[in-house]
Amino acid sequence: GENVEQHPSTLSVQEGDSAVIKCTYSDSASNYFPWYKQELGKGPQLIIDIRSNVGEKKDQRIAVTLNKTAKHFSLHITETQPEDSAVYFCAASDTGGFKTIFGAGTRLFVKA
Amino acid sequence: SAVISQKPSRDICQRGTSLTIQCQVDSQVTMMFWYRQQPGQSLTLIATANQGSEATYESGFVIDKFPISRPNLTFSTLTVSNMSPEDSSIYLCSADRLAGTYNEQFFGPGTRLTVL
Numbered sequence: 001g002e003n004v005e006q007h008p009s010t011l012s013v014q015e016g017d018s019a020v021i022k023c024t025y026s027d028s029a030s031n032y033f034p035w036y037k038q039e040l041g042k043g044p045q046l047i048i049d050i051r052s053n054v055g056e057k058k059d060q061r062i063a064v065t066l067n068k069t070a071k072h073f074s075l076h077i078t079e080t081q082p083e084d085s086a087v088y089f090c091a092a093s094d095t096g097g098f099k100t101i102f103g104a105g106t107r108l109f110v111k112a
Numbered sequence: 113s114a115v116i117s118q119k120p121s122r123d124i125c126q127r128g129t130s131l132t133i134q135c136q137v138d139s140q141v142t143m144m145f146w147y148r149q150q151p152g153q154s155l156t157l158i159a160t161a162n163q164g165s166e167a168t169y170e171s172g173f174v175i176d177k178f179p180i181s182r183p184n185l186t187f188s189t190l191t192v193s194n195m196s197p198e199d200s201s202i203y204l205c206s207a208d209r210l211a212g213t214y215n216e217q218f219f220g221p222g223t224r225l226t227v228l
Contacts, residue, residue: 032214043116043204043219044155051214089154100217102155 002027004092006103014111019080021106023090024072030092033066033073034100038087048075080110114139114209116220124226125195132191133223135205140185142215143208146178148201149222155204161188195227 003026013019025033031052036044050057050064050073057064061080066073073092077084087107093100115138125131135144144161159167159180167180182188192199202222208215 034217036219041224043221046216046218049214049216100157104154 002030002092002094002099002101004090004101004103006090006106008106009104010107010109012109012111013080015080015082017080019077019084019108019110021075021088021090021108022072023074023092023103024070025092025101026071027092027094028068028071029094032093033064034091034093035064035075036089036091036102038089038105040086044089077108080108082110082112084108085110114141114207114218116205116207116218118203118205118220118223120223121221122224122226124228127196127227129195130191130193131195131225132189133203133205135188135190135220137186137207139209141207141209144182144188145206145208145217146180146188146190147204147206147219149204150201158190158203161190192225195225197227200225200227 006023034049035047037047038044048059048062048064050066055066061078063076087105089105090103091100117136119134146158147155148158149155157170158173158178159169161167161180161182163182177193179191202224204222205220206217208217
C-alpha cells in the first residue's frame with residue numbers, strides 16, 4: 001500500500017524567511033496530493049493541493065511542487081508570519097480522497 | 113468547502129462506558145470518514161462511513177469497538193464502546209466533496225476524548 005514520508009518533523013524559522021517541507025510517496029498510482037494545516041485544538045484545514053497533471057501550483061505565499069518521476073512533492077511557504085505556526089500534513093491518494101494516506105506531520109515554528 | 117461540525121467538542125469519560133460522537137456536514141457529500149489522532153501524531157483512518165450500508169473498517173479497528181452509523185448524506189455517528197484510557201485521543205470526522213474530477217477532503221474540528 002501507499003506510504004508517505006514527511007520531513008522535517010520540526011522546523012523553526014525566523015519571521016520573513018521561507019519554510020520548505022518535503023514528502024515522498026511510494027505508490028505510483030497516487031495522483032492527488034493535498035496539504036493540510038492544523039492549528040492547536042482544531043481540525044486539519046486543506047490549504048492547497050496539487051494534481052498529477054501539473055508540476056507546480058501557487059497560491060499567494062504558498063506553493064507546492066510535484067515530481068512524479070522521483071515520487072516527491074514539497075510545500076513552500078515564503079515570507080513566513082507567526083500565524084503560519086502550526087502542524088502541516090502532506091497526503092497522497094490515488095482517486096482523490098477515497099484512500100488518503102497522511103504523512104507524519106511537520107511542526108512549524110515561526111519566530112517573531 | 114464543506115463545513116463540518118462535531119459534537120461534543122470534548123468529553124471526559126469513565127472506563128467501561130461508551131461515547132457517541134456526532135458529525136454534521138452542511139451539504140450532501142459522497143464519502144464520510146472517521147479518523148483518530150493521538151496527541152502529536154498523524155491521522156489514522158478508523159473507517160469509511162457508507163450511506164445505507166455497513167461501514168468499511170481499516171485494519172486494527174472493529175465494528176464492535178467503533179460502531180458507525182450514516183443514516184443520510186450529511187450525518188454520521190461514531191461510538192467508542194467500552195472505553196479504556198488507551199482510547200483517549202482526538203476523533204475527527206471528515207468528508208469528501210467532488211471538485212472537478214477529484215475529491216477534496218475536509219475535516220471537522222475534532223472531538224477530544226479523555227478516558228479515566
